[in-house]
Amino acid sequence: MRIVLVGVSHHRAPVELRERAALGREQAAELARVLKGESGEAVCLSTCNRTELYLADESGEDAERRAEAALLALESELGPALYRLGDEAAALHLFRVAAGLDSMVPGEGEILGQVRTAYNAGAPGPVLDRLFRQALHAGRKARVETAIGESPASVSSAAAALAEQVFGDLRGRKVLVVGAGKIGDLAARNLLSRGADIAWIANRTADRAAGLAARFGGEALPLDRVGEQLASADVVISSTSATGWILERSQVERVVPARRGRPLFLIDLAVPRDLDPSIHELEGCYLYDIDDLQAVVAVTLAGRRREAERAEGIVAEEAERFREWQASLDVVPAIASLRARAEEIRAAELRRAKLSESERRAAESVTAAVVNKLLHLPTVRMKEAAAAADGVIYADAVRHLFGLEDER
């Protein structure tokens, strides 16, 4: 069985091309069924960054042609952006994809779930089943044994992670969003996904505040009422286009006693800044602006890249293990034939012997042990040879020596 991969990804194709080759779950499942054909195997992995077709077939060339035609049928201009990999290279590529090492942001967490979805929806046989299960294992192992996926990779996720450094669990923490723009919306969604309560949205335009508040289940406020909620809020995100301070030190200072020691985390995503930087000097107040957050992200991304090097080692180990397994497939038929031939001879000789019932039982046991012991070492050696890429030579030698050619 040969493994073939034909695909297109963010490395070589812009989003305008990738979006035309993107497949929904049902479409991917249907394409896998079609590509599988009579005796092959197929899995289609389609995410926003890639569409890849994995096929396993007796004829690698035929499988590659089918996969390429399928992708070109989705978008005829894909040709120059397509890449083709076979066997070991294809397996290593999938393992790297599952570990997030081929992603735009190294270690991003979504890809592992997407690989699992593709595997579940696909039409794998013994080879692709083993390949995808081992890829999922490699992806999990890389995440568990390294910190590749632990640090935030964007300003909004860094803001949420920093809020967790102050409060721990964000469930039930009240967030005041100032400004109903895209950046604030993104940061608010990140906090919401971690359990925070988007309690108030303040904006100069009442309609936009009301729209965002309805979406998050909060209360819309005019900008001049921001100060009123400071005593109750835990997190403040500000991202307006105002030119002056939206929140001054004196406003925050006034509410500090009423907060009874509860910390206040303020995120200023606006340029020019919305929040008076001296708020950070107040006890229990932590103010981070866009530069502070970007500096944190830069360090965490550098950390991810360092961890990626360790993850590459884990993935390479898993790929090697898969290669050994795949190579052992070359000798499995020869081993099976050899054992069947030995068993056949043993049974025939026992049938010919004139033995009592108890003698037959004893002879059965002794001859079975002799056959097993005799064949154990050749079996182990053939598997080792297969792992070292000499499997086919050994298998042919065994077939020739024991007259197994007809059973090939």
Next chain:
Amino acid sequence: MAELLFWPAFLAYSEAALAYFGEARRPGIAGRLATWGVRIGWLVQTALLAVQAARADAFPWSTWAGSLNLFVWLVVGAYLIWGCQARYRMLGLAVLPLAAVLFALAHAGGGTSVHGASSYSDLFLVLHVGLVLIAFAGFTVAAGLSALYLWQERRLKRRETTILRVRAPALARLDELSARTIAVALPALTLGIGVGIARLRDRGGGLDALMAVTLVTWVVYTSYLALRLGTGLRGRRAAYVLLAGFLLVAIVRLALPVTHFS
């Protein structure tokens, strides 16, 4: 036997203390080595205490050094409740070097060997020494949590870019855990002091320096809880109060015990 058990426990605590320094520089395997050092050390020390208890004629930790041995065991035991979690490993940086030094002091003072009879009743010693040491162990762990709070708060105030790489427990969580620890330790100290006062009334005897400082310690921690409930004392100021309380605990444990234990 008890002597033989001291060394592996001491080496394990020392290894853990060193590994925590390694963890602070580069998180990863050093942290796991430290956790295992603490676990092994604590188990061996438990065996040491069991041997002491089995072989002694009376309460085996009635001397200053003996009580220090028990104190170290209680502190490390209390630390182990959270210390196995990756985020609380940095607490080990405050607790384990201290535990290793105090354990060595206990050994130097003969607190890890088997002792003969005591002039006090076993029940009194178990209640008085046991309760006071449980309380002091709690105050020590609370001080460790407070030190960690101040470190984490400083990093947030300095906007350290590595804050998400070397992660510590959240400020609010550290503050809450310190308060909970005090809420458990303070009643133990109150009862321990109560037992001591009851014995003083029965048998007579005067107030020594250690008793006076212990009472001041009780006042500090009671005030901490009262202020927390009454005025919402939290955060940096609360951490300073707990560290001040711990300074008194250190004085009680290390500087004043001579007269009290004689």
